[in-house]
Amino acid sequence: MSEVVISKRDVLAHERLRVISELAPIREKIKLFEEKYGTKFEEFEKKIKSSEESFEAWDDYIEWKAYVKKLEELKSRLREIEHAQRVRVA
Numbered sequence: 001m002s003e004v005v006i007s008k009r010d011v012l013a014h015e016r017l018r019v020i021s022e023l024a025p026i027r028e029k030i031k032l033f034e035e036k037y038g039t040k041f042e043e044f045e046k047k048i049k050s051s052e053e054s055f056e057a058w059d060d061y062i063e064w065k066a067y068v069k070k071l072e073e074l075k076s077r078l079r080e081i082e083h084a085q086r087v088r089v090a
């Protein structure tokens with residue numbers, strides 16, 4: 001029977017890289033929306049909620065909002081990993 005030994009540092013490094021690899025394409029999608037509309041999400045959100053309904057803009061808003069939410073979740077996860085005191089493998 002062979003044994004695999006993985007350090008806490010290795011587990012955290014792997015998880016950190018996994019999260020970072022998810023961040024890149026989400027940031028790219030957000031950047032595309034910022035370029036398309038010439039603004040950041042918060043300003044676009046204010047504008048779309050106070051203007052006449054545009055189906056394309058509304059669809060973009062929903063998608064953009066999801067990317068922003070996912071980005072914040074991943075950033076939070078990255079902070080958790082970077083400040084982890086204990087690691088439990090489940």
